[in-house]
Amino acid sequence: MITLNTERGLERIASWDDIATISGFTPNIDPKTVKLKEIIGSYAFDAYIPCGLSTCHQPHGKGFLVAAVDGRVTNIGRFCGKTHFSVEFTQMSRVYLAAVRAQQNREFLGALKNQLPTISAEVAALKSGQNGASWIYSRINQLTGQTVSLPAPITNAVRQAIRRGDGILMKERAATKQEREDRAAAVDVAGLEHLRRNVSFGVEVRMGQLDGFAAIAPGSELRPILLAIEPFLSTLPDTDIDNLPDKQLRELSKVGGELDANLERLRTLVAAGRRLLVRQNISQLAPFATNRSETQSLEKFLRDLPQQEF
Structure with a gap:
């Protein structure tokens, strides 16, 4: 070539x-x-x-x-x-x-400029449409305790699943008498004399697993992705590409070059958020409520969720 x-x-x-x-x-x-x-x-x-x-x-x-x-x-x-x-x-x-690089950047941005109406429409739908990014962002903040609306035992369970990195919901309960006896029989008595037969300890029980966990996994925040996309979409239409200074041309081309990846990331996270924020999925948190008031708070949250994925 x-x-x-x-x-x-x-x-x-x-x-x-x-x-x-x-x-x-x-x-x-x-x-x-x-x-x-x-x-x-x-x-x-x-x-x-x-x-x-x-x-x-x-x-x-x-x-x-x-x-x-x-x-x-x-x-x-x-x-x-x-x-x-x-x-x-x-x-x-x-x-x-x-x-050559500058001209290639101009050609790239010019071609991208022609695609903006389609791209902007998709981003607007993903952000503000039914059960879109804005709706997901608000409810994830409630689930993770970023905003005060759900009781601490509920949000702590979600945070624990995030820390685990797998979306599994675990709850600790006191060990039964038989579990304490089994544990005592299994230990090296000479080295672990403090583990007596009647000493209580906690046992973790799996209560469920959150579908759509990718929406709340570390590094999956929606806001930074939208901040990487929206300013570019609003800036490019009125930009005089042919007379843009080299530095600004390089910077704008760099952001434009990341647009496809950011769009795909946005699509993926919105899809995950819609799987996560389904009534049956979030109702797995009900056993973590410790009193009627906490149960009512969760039920109120659940009423705002769709019964099935959008």
């Missing part, structure tokens, strides 16, 4: 044969008698192309198309460029590559 940086933008040429049609192209230039003007293109091929310098002609797969002050154009590899044209070539290659 050959990339030419022209006044009309980047032109991509698939065949080396087309290079011969460039005005002034010659496959044989004496580096001792030529002065470079600028780099006008670059190429990368599986098949090797002979160097255009008369003192080399070594085949290579990657190189640059250079224009001389006298109007001639030829192709040279990176090493030949540095060897014969030293710092001048290095500087030209930097200028060329920076210009």
